[in-house]
Amino acid sequence: MIRNIIWLSILVLLAGCGGDDGPPPAPQGAQLVFPEENSECTTGTEINQNTTQITFRWMASNNTDSYTLTVVNLETNVPQNISTASTSASLSISKGTPFAWSVTSRNSTSDQVASSPTWLFYNAGAQTTYAPFPAQLERPASGATVQKDLANEVVLEWSGADVDGDIASFEVFFSESNPPITSVGIANATTMALPVGVESGTVYYWRVVTTDSEGNTSISSVFDFKVL
Known part of the structure; x- marks a missing residue:
């Protein structure tokens, strides 16, 4: 009887030692440091007359053992990616060009990832004034299916953002064709939303042209969505 009690106690202890500790901790998003948001980046190593090497920096994030830096040329929408265990990485990028950059945090013991905010900057070139950053389309997300409101809108x-801080207007192009060619409204520098009329079962395309006070313009990417 005593022997059975001892064996039962051992089994309970073993079961307790092998208990479920829960899922591994998920990584947290990194805080970006440099290049600064909506800035002109004048620090870098010149590679040639068209290219400089920029060192991107961010803060270490919790529960993270590696990072993926993503830098997107906003004129071509072509990304560059580099993975590192450090909190900095260098890339060669075009001068006088707008970019977006972000960092994805990863943990080898977790299948979850965390993304930082996305910051925009201009890599300095010969120009003394800069066109606005291409507008960043937010909603509806590209490829989304959405419900129209009671007004069928x-x-x-x-x-939108601009290094010089002199955005004058946003012009919205919206249509059933890609690229959208129909201008449906012009908003001032502080208005970044516009209602548009839609019909159920239709796919629409839209983009935004940003203009500053000196007449410089930039064109966003094209987003599409379907209306229920």
């Missing part, structure tokens, strides 16, 4: 939302 959907609200288009975007964000």
Whole structure:
């Protein structure tokens, strides 16, 4: 009887030692440091007359053992990616060009990832004034299926920024063709939303042209969505 009690106690202890500790901790998003948001980046190593090497920096994030830096040329929408265990990485990028950059945090023991905010900057070139950053389309997300409101409208939302801080207007192009060619409204510098009329079962395309006070313009990417 005593022997059975001892064996039962051992089994309970073993079961306790092998208990479920829960899922591994998920990584957290990194805080970006440099290049600064909506800035002109004048620090870098010149590679040639068209290219400089920029060192991107961010803060270490919790539960993270590697990072993926993503830098997107906003004129071509072509990304560059580099993975590192460090909190900095260098890439060669075009001068006088707008870029977006972000960092993805990863943990080898977790299948979850975390993304930082996305910051925009211009890599300095010969120009003394810069066109606005291409507007960042936000809602509806590209490829989304959305519900129209009672007025048979959907609200288009975007964000805009400019190194010189002199955005004058946003012009919205919206149609059933790609690229969209129909101008449906011009918003001032502080308005970044516009309602548009839609019909159920239709796919629409939209983009935004940003203009500054000196007449410089930039064109966003094209987003599409379907209306239920």
